[in-house]
Amino acid sequence: MASKLMHAIQFDSYGGGAAGLKHVEVPVPTPKKNEVLLKVEATSINPVDWKIQKGMLRPLFLPRKFPYIPCIDVAGEVLEVGPEVKDFRAGDKVVAYLSSKNGGGLAEFAVAEESLTVARPSEVSAAEGSALPIACLTAYEALTRIAGVKLDKTGQPKNILVTAASGGVGLYAVQLAKLGNTHVTATCGARNIDLVKSLGADEVLDYKTPDGAALRSPSGKKYDVVVHCATGTPWSTFEPNLSENGKVIDLTPSFGSLMTSAVKKLTFCKKQLVPFFVTVTGESLSYVVNLVKEGKLKSIIDSTYPLSKGEDGWAKSMDGHATGKIIVEP
Structure with a gap:
């Protein structure tokens, strides 16, 4: 050839x-x-x-x-x-x-x-x-490795927020999170609310509304984990919405978020910002391909x-x- x-x-x-x-x-x-x-x-x-x-x-x-x-x-x-x-x-x-x-x-x-x-x-x-490879495995690794979500629903219940949930990573994150013992809130544009709900999200916020911009859960829940697929959201927006030991997993880390993460660690803050870069493996890729085969993931x-x-x-x-x-x- x-x-x-x-x-x-x-x-x-x-x-x-x-x-x-x-x-x-x-x-x-x-x-x-x-x-x-x-x-x-x-x-x-x-x-x-x-x-x-x-x-x-x-x-x-x-x-x-x-x-x-x-x-x-x-x-x-x-x-x-x-x-x-x-x-x-x-x-x-x-x-x-x-x-x-x-x-x-x-x-x-x-x-x-x-x-x-x-x-x-x-x-x-x-x-x-x-x-699947980059987008799905970013969501999969963030949820299972960093957030500790077990995709067989055996883990402790968690409240999860997925931002930019109608994007490539976000749509997988919503679906994968719902395979675990979770309550999922998601943000997206108004035109995609029905799609994100159809994939399992329990609550969906239009990010352009005041509550959406503030990331406030309609049910008043505090988030144990934020799978953050968007950019430009300051820590001050996340902080009041997090549970006592809540984590924001930043999938598009900037210099500013890296600095915020370092400060949170140095001050032993219970609420953490976790910069994340995916590592693709054949084992994890095979796992998500089979989820699609089994109809558990789209x-x-x-x-x-x-x-x-x-x-x-x-x-x-x-x-x-x-x-x-x-x-x-x-």
Whole structure:
């Protein structure tokens, strides 16, 4: 395959937004000893992708080199396997998480490490599968690892707030939280209230109303955990709404929130702000794929674009008003 060319979208430097993306013909990549070569069937665009392009995430996330083919959440079919790959063979349908340093998702073919590739059952479409890695696992890890929610309803009851609940992470967070012993309050725009309720939220606030802006639960409940998917909310808004040992899990931490977190720790404050960055593993990815298979979890697709119009999906993601995930299909 390496001698053949494929259609891909890349950028050559930081900045430029959708206009900085270029359609190119480049060689099909060759899998290394522990990698699989995939025919990409669907790729999802995440905010982290265009934040990498903007240079906002340096030095944590940056391309290994330019030009760079962005996007790291894909689903597809295995075409070829490296010599040390044991669990996959040509023809297998999979979901994979690609390295943020190497990227590669906005293309007809991509290579993925075997350890970050999982089987995709026939019940899970390529679009549904590609939506999962970053967004769903951010919600899953935040709820299970940081908030201590047990998804079999065996844990202690918790009151949970999910902000920006109609976004990619928020929609998964609502659904996953309701698999636990929880009462879920959510914030979103007015047009998405019915959708968020349909996914299990017990209370939904329009973030543009006074109560929504203040994050006040309609039932007066104090939150044990806030899964914070939005930006720009000061600690002073969270603090009066938290229970005695309440935590705000900040999924888009800024310099200011990192400083607030440090101060809370240094002063031994019971109420904590926890900056969070997801670590994707094959085990956790397989777990959420099976939740979709079992009908316990849905991937909500906002829109789908052909690879030839991938820059339009990129622009929509940057606009910040998608309901659920934006998918590109070669």
